[in-house]
Structure formats: structure tokens, C-alpha cells
Amino acid sequence: MAKSRIDKKARQLSQNDGGPAMKQSFIALGRHQNTMNKTEATHAMDLEMRKRVGEILEYRWQPLRLKLGADCTYEPDFLLIMADLSIEFHEVKGGFITDDAIVKVKVAANLFPWFIFRLFQYDRKGCKVRELKPL
Numbered sequence: 001m002a003k004s005r006i007d008k009k010a011r012q013l014s015q016n017d018g019g020p021a022m023k024q025s026f027i028a029l030g031r032h033q034n035t036m037n038k039t040e041a042t043h044a045m046d047l048e049m050r051k052r053v054g055e056i057l058e059y060r061w062q063p064l065r066l067k068l069g070a071d072c073t074y075e076p077d078f079l080l081i082m083a084d085l086s087i088e089f090h091e092v093k094g095g096f097i098t099d100d101a102i103v104k105v106k107v108a109a110n111l112f113p114w115f116i117f118r119l120f121q122y123d124r125k126g127c128k129v130r131e132l133k134p135l
Helices: 002-015 021-023 038-052 098-109
Strands: 055-063 067-068 072-073 078-082 087-093 115-123 127-130
Touching: 038 055, 038 078, 038 087, 038 115, 067 098, 072 098, 087 098, 098 115, 098 127
Parallel strands: 087 115
Antiparallel strands: 055 078, 067 072, 078 087, 115 127
């Protein structure tokens, strides 16, 4: 059944001319809107442990969008309020990260230098963390 859904979505996308309708209809295959993927759920469990020990006061999953340009927005995976009242945004990725994802986080870090932006990359070996600082 999943294969037929994927085939149907592929046909819809291939018939589309790439206009605004395609932007609205494109969602990563297998991804449900308003639900975390497995990598984000793993990260949320890590954040919950850090909250219980007092490192984090509060965190939210995809609470807002940052406007980066005229037609470009960035929706961080997590917003955190830390114990020292600093604010962090976490972008969570699996084993592969596209250049587009990295560029958006870097641009956001430059436009909003008063926040801390961290990129988390989970793979079979564990998690790599990278802080993206403004230039």
C-alpha cells in the first residue's frame, strides 16, 4: 500500500509544472504534517532528559518560522529556553544533510545573532553537534 501511495505522489509531481501548486503539494514522502519524524523524536527524548536535570527550562517543536528573505523562510525543528534564559534553535537531521538545510541555518544565524543555532546530525554512530555562529 505504501508503494502505491509513493507511485501516486511521484506521478502527481511529474505532471506538475513546478509552479506554486507543486510547492504546496510537496511534503517529504512518508512524512506526516504535524508529527515528528524518528530523528526528531529521538532528539526530543534527549531534550526531555536535559529538562528534567534543569539544563533546559522549556522546549517546543517547530513553534515558529523565521523570515530569511522575500520568498524564503526557515522553520527550526526545536526552540529551547535554557536555564540561563538564553534561546537556542536546534535543527535535527539524519545521516544526510542537504546544502540547502545548512545554508538556511547559517543565514538565520547571521540574521538573528542574539540566538544560538545548533545543527544535530544523527547517524548509526551517534550524534554530531555543530554550533553555527554569525559571521
